Amino acid sequence: MQNLAFKAYGEVQQRTAGEKEIEYALFQQITEALEDVSEPDTVSPGTWGDAIYRNQQLWTLLATDLMSDANALPAETRQQLLGIAQFVRQYSMRVLAGEGDISELIEVNRTIMAGLSGAGAPTPNGESS
Template identity: 35%
Template structure:
């Protein structure tokens, strides 16, 4: 591999990351966490530790999102902010049920997918 190709490989990812919008970054994070939730759910009981880790990361994501929409300087419409905050609370409560074996993570995946569709649609409009 030539020095030029090595430099391109090393700095290409950084350059591409620098070109991402905050919305793209949010989408990517949701996509990663959702894929992990899906995979752990599909693998069943043997993957319970992976499910716990994915649920933890999903809860952190939603906690961060709730804190963001609760900020007074958040520019999203107030109604959307309220809905996202409600979904964050629902995600916390439902995650407890999943961990207790009382429900599945399917609805959490559906919620994340809906947010991802919204982020993708917003990104196309921008």
């Protein structure tokens, strides 16, 4: 799944600066919330679940926008991002069921954030290329 995120991030850079800045700020806020609850033993289950739910909401809104005819991204990029949105939805359910690690969701978001900021895609060890 990360390969799709790495491939799609470059295309995300083509959006206008205003849109990208807003999207980046949303991803940053929600990703920080995920990072804050990445150790579920240290936070309440409600706070932990809320962070995952907010991330799902972000990706649902993104998917809705990607399906709109008004979305200016290339069709291939839209399809890749829709695939990532589907992964996030399914993987979030696994995390909520205790079968996955929240760090995967954080990594996907960070990869998209790198594309939105114009930075190189993060490598699997977290460094920008």
